[in-house]
Amino acid sequence: MNTTVKWINDMMIVGESDSGHAIVMDGPQNLGGKNLGIRPMEMLLLGIGGCTTIDVISTLKKMCQEVHTFRAEISSERAKEHPKIFTKIHIHFAIKGVNLNDKKVSKAVNLSTNKYCSALIILGKSATITHDFKIHK
Incomplete structure (x- = not known):
């Protein structure tokens, strides 16, 4: 099983799985994120x-x-x-x-x-x- 996590900007990242699915993760605003995804x-x-x-x-x-x-x-x-x-x-x-x-x-x-x-x-x-x-x- 392998995954890839790509930094998009600020604290937003996108995780991609071997099975072809992706999920957006982001940090809280006090850490420079925009709260646009799950932690x-x-x-x-x-x-x-x-x-x-x-x-x-x-x-x-x-x-x-x-x-x-x-x-x-x-x-x-x-x-x-x-x-x-x-x-x-x-x-x-x-x-x-x-x-x-x-x-x-x-x-x-x-x-x-x-x-x-x-x-x-x-x-x-x-x-x-x-x-x-x-x-x-």
Whole structure:
């Protein structure tokens, strides 16, 4: 897997992936940016959210669970001093579907957060990661 990040101007950059997709990132105005794109550290959180969502949905489909909506809500804390790494990350999974089995959802979430989601496991080397889920009716 390879990516390219190109500086455009000020603090705006464009990231391009091997799969042919691109995303604009920018810094806040107090750092010379124009707030025209997502922040790079936000991208890390979105990356783990996407990674774990794909894992959980894939696992639940294999378990014949009918999911209608799924949301991974991620909150985090960062160190106050440089490097301002993530120190705490919490993921709340909000799931809605038909006759979802609590044990199967729990297993799918745990498999993703403890085994399959590489991005989450990498960040877990420096941050305390917790998670929970709620099945909505």
